[in-house]
Amino acid sequence: MSDVINTERAKKQALGPYGRVGKSLDELDDRLGVARAGRTFMDKIFPDHWSFMLGEIALYSFLILLVTGVFLTLYFIPSSAIVTYHGSYAPLDGQKMTQAFASTVNLSFAVRGGLLMRQMHHWACDIFVGAIVIHMARVFFTGAFRKPRELNWIVGSTLLILAIVNGFLGYSLPDDLVSGTGIRIAYSIILSVPLVGTYLAFWIFGGNFPGTIIIPRFFILHCLIVPLVIIGLVSAHLFLLVRQKHTQFPGNGRTEKNVVGSPMYPVFIAKTTGFLFIVGGITALLGAFAQVNPIWQFGPYDAARISYAVQPDWYMGFLDGALRIWPSWSFHGWGHTIPFEVLIPAVVLPGLIFNFVFVWPMIERKFTKDNEIHNLLDRPSNVPMRTAVGVTMLSFLGMLFIASSTDVLAKFFNVSLDTVLVAMRYLTVIVPILAFPITYRICHEIQTLHGGGRRKTPNVVARSAEGEYTATPSPRYVDDVPSHLEAAPVPTYIHEESEESGESGVRVVDR
Amino acid sequence: MTDEHRTPVSLSGLSSNDPRLQPAARNPELVERVISVCFIVGTLCLAGFGACYWIDAQPWKLGATLGGGLMFLGIGIVAWGKYLMPRGPFVEERHTLANSDADRQAFAAAIVERGGSVVQRRKLLGGLLGGGMGIFGVVVMFPLLRSLGPLPKRTLQHTDWRSGSYVVDQSGRRVEVGDLAVGSIETVFPEGTENSDRGQAVDQTVLIRVSNEAFTTMKGRETWAPHGYVAYSKVCTHLGCPVGLYEQELQLLVCPCHQSMFNVTNGAVPQFGPAPRPLPQLPLYVDSSGFLRSQSDYHQAVGPGFWERS
Numbered sequence: 001m002s003d004v005i006n007t008e009r010a011k012k013q014a015l016g017p018y019g020r021v022g023k024s025l026d027e028l029d030d031r032l033g034v035a036r037a038g039r040t041f042m043d044k045i046f047p048d049h050w051s052f053m054l055g056e057i058a059l060y061s062f063l064i065l066l067v068t069g070v071f072l073t074l075y076f077i078p079s080s081a082i083v084t085y086h087g088s089y090a091p092l093d094g095q096k097m098t099q100a101f102a103s104t105v106n107l108s109f110a111v112r113g114g115l116l117m118r119q120m121h122h123w124a125c126d127i128f129v130g131a132i133v134i135h136m137a138r139v140f141f142t143g144a145f146r147k148p149r150e151l152n153w154i155v156g157s158t159l160l161i162l163a164i165v166n167g168f169l170g171y172s173l174p175d176d177l178v179s180g181t182g183i184r185i186a187y188s189i190i191l192s193v194p195l196v197g198t199y200l201a202f203w204i205f206g207g208n209f210p211g212t213i214i215i216p217r218f219f220i221l222h223c224l225i226v227p228l229v230i231i232g233l234v235s236a237h238l239f240l241l242v243r244q245k246h247t248q249f250p251g252n253g254r255t256e257k258n259v260v261g262s263p264m265y266p267v268f269i270a271k272t273t274g275f276l277f278i279v280g281g282i283t284a285l286l287g288a289f290a291q292v293n294p295i296w297q298f299g300p301y302d303a304a305r306i307s308y309a310v311q312p313d314w315y316m317g318f319l320d321g322a323l324r325i326w327p328s329w330s331f332h333g334w335g336h337t338i339p340f341e342v343l344i345p346a347v348v349l350p351g352l353i354f355n356f357v358f359v360w361p362m363i364e365r366k367f368t369k370d371n372e373i374h375n376l377l378d379r380p381s382n383v384p385m386r387t388a389v390g391v392t393m394l395s396f397l398g399m400l401f402i403a404s405s406t407d408v409l410a411k412f413f414n415v416s417l418d419t420v421l422v423a424m425r426y427l428t429v430i431v432p433i434l435a436f437p438i439t440y441r442i443c444h445e446i447q448t449l450h451g452g453g454r455r456k457t458p459n460v461v462a463r464s465a466e467g468e469y470t471a472t473p474s475p476r477y478v479d480d481v482p483s484h485l486e487a488a489p490v491p492t493y494i495h496e497e498s499e500e501s502g503e504s505g506v507r508v509v510d511r
Numbered sequence: 512m513t514d515e516h517r518t519p520v521s522l523s524g525l526s527s528n529d530p531r532l533q534p535a536a537r538n539p540e541l542v543e544r545v546i547s548v549c550f551i552v553g554t555l556c557l558a559g560f561g562a563c564y565w566i567d568a569q570p571w572k573l574g575a576t577l578g579g580g581l582m583f584l585g586i587g588i589v590a591w592g593k594y595l596m597p598r599g600p601f602v603e604e605r606h607t608l609a610n611s612d613a614d615r616q617a618f619a620a621a622i623v624e625r626g627g628s629v630v631q632r633r634k635l636l637g638g639l640l641g642g643g644m645g646i647f648g649v650v651v652m653f654p655l656l657r658s659l660g661p662l663p664k665r666t667l668q669h670t671d672w673r674s675g676s677y678v679v680d681q682s683g684r685r686v687e688v689g690d691l692a693v694g695s696i697e698t699v700f701p702e703g704t705e706n707s708d709r710g711q712a713v714d715q716t717v718l719i720r721v722s723n724e725a726f727t728t729m730k731g732r733e734t735w736a737p738h739g740y741v742a743y744s745k746v747c748t749h750l751g752c753p754v755g756l757y758e759q760e761l762q763l764l765v766c767p768c769h770q771s772m773f774n775v776t777n778g779a780v781p782q783f784g785p786a787p788r789p790l791p792q793l794p795l796y797v798d799s800s801g802f803l804r805s806q807s808d809y810h811q812a813v814g815p816g817f818w819e820r821s
């Protein structure tokens with residue numbers, strides 16, 4: 001009997017103080033030397049601020065896109081071959097359509113869980129692009145892109161472009177009437193490029209529009225090539241983030257030389273995993289209750305037919321709006337045409353906007369002559385110039401977005417299309433121009449406010465029986481990090497007060 | 512094991528009643544109970560999702576159970592991390608990423624002096640290799656571009672309408688002079704293309720009967736619209752959407768994409784919107800048996816603009 005106990009004890013002893021886990025880690029370390037890096041990684045500090053979750057939303061909606069997308073590929077058939085539909089959706093029975101469209105209708109009505117997966121995929125895409133844009137805005141307005149993080153700003157902007165492109169490609173795959181019209185417009189935009197436009201268009205579409213090869217090509221791009229590039233760039237983005245460490249807002253012992261917050265393990269892991277689940281949950285609920293892209297109502301694509309509600313996904317809105325309000329100036333002469341009415345709003349304008357975004361960190365450095373390393377974030381109101389530039393840009397894009405529904409606006413306000421068009425042309429110029437000084441002014445006003453940026457706690461005002469008023473500040477919010485405590489390095493071990501009282505907190509281990 | 516592994520390492524510790532290790536929650540027991548409920552409900556929802564899938568329930572039930580399950584688990588995990596784990600704050604030092612000047616110089620020297628001097632000394636080899644790589648870069652495009660698709664040639668300049676093409680509707684039926692009432696509109700194709708991709712995308716034409724007699728939309732087009740049949744390319748000159756809406760009272764063709772409007776009685780000149788050019792008009796005639804036919808192809812390229820469009 002005691003023998004058994006002794007061998008057990010001996011075994012435990014041989015394993016060392018951390019048991020089987022410790023032993024496995026030792027074996028791993030013998031081979032890869034991961035102990036130090038692993039420890040550093042688990043102690044990595046994440047600053048606590050809600051705005052740091054925006055990048056996480058983007059990341060998690062991308063994961064959801066991957067998972068739901070794989071499900072869709074199991075049923076979607078990327079083919080322009082014509083079939084006659086005889087499926088479970090009666091209104092389309094007997095209609096001729098491409099296999100791409102037929103298989104998407106099947107996914108929506110015949111495949112178990114198919115409609116949910118389609119709608120989740122679409123919603124996750126909208127959330128993905130939206131989260132990227134808002135994340136980018138937070139990086140911009142807080143100056144997180146400054147040295148040393150310019151490279152990550154460029155990686156991020158590239159990700160935004162790729163997300164938009166992949167969204168458009170995916171939107172086009174079902175080959176329905178609305179998305180087919182979108183492809184037609186994209187083809188015409190490519191055609192508009194001087195000198196090489198027709199060649200580019202023919203190379204991309206394998207000939208004249210529409211041809212039969214564009215759906216299979218978009219499929220490869222949408223499901224393989226672009227996602228691979230996105231995965232590569234997201235990895236680079238996160239690698240840079242870990243290497244350069246997070247930025248943080250100033251205050252409470254935070255300096256340029258440290259990071260204050262919660263450690264990766266276990267606190268951040270818990271919060272972020274939970275957050276992944278929440279993003280997944282919201283996407284699933286949207287997929288369940290908010291219909292999106294009901295292609296069976298639009299019908300199959302037919303180049304000679306058109307639906308009345310032609311509207312791209314929201315992130316393409318600014319392009320559509322620009323195309324609507326730009327005047328019909330076209331150049332024609334010497335046997336050539338330059339379609340400025342398309343070229344400028346749909347090629348030059350987005351080109352300028354994205355180039356401006358890419359080089360903004362260099363522009364700002366040029367003006368401020370600031371070549372220092374920055375790890376502490378700006379409060380937007382403290383940098384009125386940058387904030388005003390950002391608001392100007394956003395309001396410009398916002399006006400273009402609104403301009404993409406001139407027809408809806410005309411109907412809604414019951415005015416002529418002409419009025420709406422002229423109004424939108426003026427507003428697209430005037431609103432951003434006004435936004436600049438107004439934002440600048442507001443920033444200055446905020447700077448003079450007392451206690452700006454600090455979390456406020458309400459004062460409880462009470463009246464005594466004698467009619468005397470007293471104001472007592474209410475306790476701090478539960479989730480506020482206590483400001484009276486000094487930040488400590490993440491402890492490796494925690495000792496019980498009773499057994500090791502009075503120790504300084506450093507333990508020396510002989511290995 | 513190397514010696515380095517045996518050197519003592521100092522591990523920093525904190526006493527268990529250090530305030531930084533306390534949970535943020537004022538009432539941890541209550542929070543724990545709430546989280547347990549979240550986990551239980553979440554697990555039940557996810558089991559429900561499995562059951563719903565099994566019995567092939569409606570999509571919204573699948574989504575509600577899946578979404579609910581993920582939400583409850585997620586909220587529970589976040590609350591655990593936020594309220595029950597050490598509230599901190601904890602700190603980590605930042606180390607400057609920049610290396611010492613000596614390291615930087617060694618790196619730069621390796622590139623500029625060691626590598627650079629090798630190339631400097633063998634300019635000929637460098638040039639030859641550069642030329643070879645350049646040629647490789649160019650020829651590698653050949654198979655790629657050729658496989659991507661044909662060259663445009665002049666295919667964008669003309670359609671399949673020929674002199675004498677029969678005008679047919681979507682089902683392939685030839686249009687006769689008595690077929691349309693004044694004020695009605697029909698999408699038509701040159702016979703034989705009504706089911707082809709190219710026919711749909713390029714040849715599509717709107718046929719509108721604006722009156723009972725020959726109609727002149729513009730000077731020089733006196734014979735183009737016999738018996739009041741006017742035909743325009745249906746491909747919008749802005750971005751190629753089908754110009755599908757006909758406002759009969761105003762005699763306007765409207766493109767639903769960006770609301771370009773073309774005047775039907777006046778050579779389809781754009782009256783509103785971003786379209787830069789009129790829709791090309793197709794010259795028609797009525798043959799001896801009363802069928803509508805085209806005199807020729809369109810006189811200009813149809814659809815949106817492109818560089819080679821003359």
Ligand code: HEM
Pocket residue numbers: 051052053054055056058059060062132133135136139144145149152153154155156157158159160163234237241245246247248
């Ligand atoms: C696929 C899209 C993207 C994903 C998944 C993503 C993800 C993330 C994550 C998880 C972080 C951590 C901190 C935070 O969320 O604020 C981060 C930081 C950062 N992101 Fe992104 N991001 C994306 C796009 C972008 C874009 C479009 C930009 C700007 C052009 C950008 C610029 C940055 C910068 C500069 C940081 C470091 C900020 C700091 O340390 O404070 N990212 N990103």
Ligand code: FES
Pocket residue numbers: 747748749750751752766767768769770771784785786
């Ligand atoms: S495509 Fe017709 S108005 Fe733009």
